[in-house]
Amino acid sequence: MIQKIMYFCIMDEKAWFASWFDTDYYHLLYKDRDLSEAKSFVGNLCNDLQLPKGSKVLDLACGKGRHSRTLHSLGYQVTGADLSENSISAAQECAEEGLQFIVHDMRDVIPNLTFDAVFNIFTSFGYFDDSAENEKVIRSVHTMLEEQGLFVIDFMNAEKVIRTLEPPKKITKGGIDFHIAKNYNGKHILKEIRFEDKGQSFHYTERVQALKMDDFRKLLTENGFEILRTFGDFDLHPFDVAVSDRLILIAKKR
Ligand SMILES: C[S@@+](CC[C@H](N)C(=O)[O-])C[C@H]1O[C@@H](n2cnc3c(N)ncnc32)[C@H](O)[C@@H]1O
Structure with missing residues (x-):
């Protein structure tokens, strides 16, 4: 089966914060x-x-x-x-x-x-x-x-987040495995979130200035x-x- 891959942060014309926070997946991941x-x-x-x-x-x-x-x-x-x-x-x-x-x-x-x-x-x-x-x-x-x-x-x-960047991890919520990797690019803290649901792959990136x-x-x-x-x-x-x-x-x- 050819898996459909949806890179929303690239394909979606909306800024990342306008698309990711509007999804049910965001609310599922942060439900705690x-x-x-x-x-x-x-x-x-x-x-x-x-x-x-x-x-x-x-x-x-x-x-x-x-x-x-x-x-x-x-x-x-x-x-x-x-x-x-x-x-x-x-x-x-x-x-x-x-x-x-x-x-x-x-x-x-x-x-x-x-x-x-x-x-x-x-x-x-x-x-x-x-x-x-x-x-x-x-x-x-x-x-x-x-x-x-x-x-x-x-x-x-932000200074502590940068100093203590965690290795990539998997969080399972609502039966979905969210694969999360955090990075720092010198200006932003980037949180890559990848997961699959209903045969589709998803990839979002939270991109927050390290203020x-x-x-x-x-x-x-x-x-x-x-x-x-x-x-x-x-x-x-x-x-x-x-x-x-x-x-x-x-x-x-x-
Ligand atoms: C990390 S969430 C926090 C939500 C809420 N304060 C809470 O603690 O549950 C960030 C929120 O910022 C909202 N947001 C992002 N960009 C925004 C903008 N330009 N104007 C208003 N809200 C925005 C998102 O939709 C999202 O609900």
Whole structure:
């Protein structure tokens, strides 16, 4: 049998982040990143931020809305926004008074909405080829925030990821063997994901800029933000470049 090979990241005209995150396979592979993880992390963040109940918050790149739902359960008015139509249509099943979801590109300003806080969680940044696009995201967030508004970015600790690149591995989820190999090309962390399903071979590449603390400091401070605090994991231990898994930044609109 001649096997049909589909190299989506090459053939698909869409950027990798517009196609991969919109597939059921992405959600299957990351299904352990679930609501309970979101509840614990968002609970810790909200304790730290001390946002008054009723505050307007944006979950930017919300996926299926696990952090949005948690934020809403804590008493905030939440908008979840994501580029993936499939994720937003799944999220919309949980929409209710004070919890809405929209398809939206994070580089743009959402017309007629402002927020007291914007959350960008679980490495949902650094996807674009041109780093000027990063600035577009930061400036759009700045425009949408009220004065003194807060911006939370949860990113990987790229320096640790690069230093501890794991050998290729196989992860089996939902009966599918995902073959995963991570590499660093000097600018991006690349995660090659190959698998077969229903007689077809698939190959996606996650391509995320290896942004470090200094990159975020520059991006944020040059675009109207002051960094208030940084943390290194979902329990909000201090950031330590040598050991932390995450780089979590809390910034305030100047
Ligand atoms: C790693 S996932 C994280 C999703 C969610 N924050 C979570 O933790 O479940 C990254 C998300 O960014 C979204 N995304 C990618 N590019 C985007 C863009 N340009 N504008 C808005 N969302 C985007 C993807 O569709 C995906 O849902």
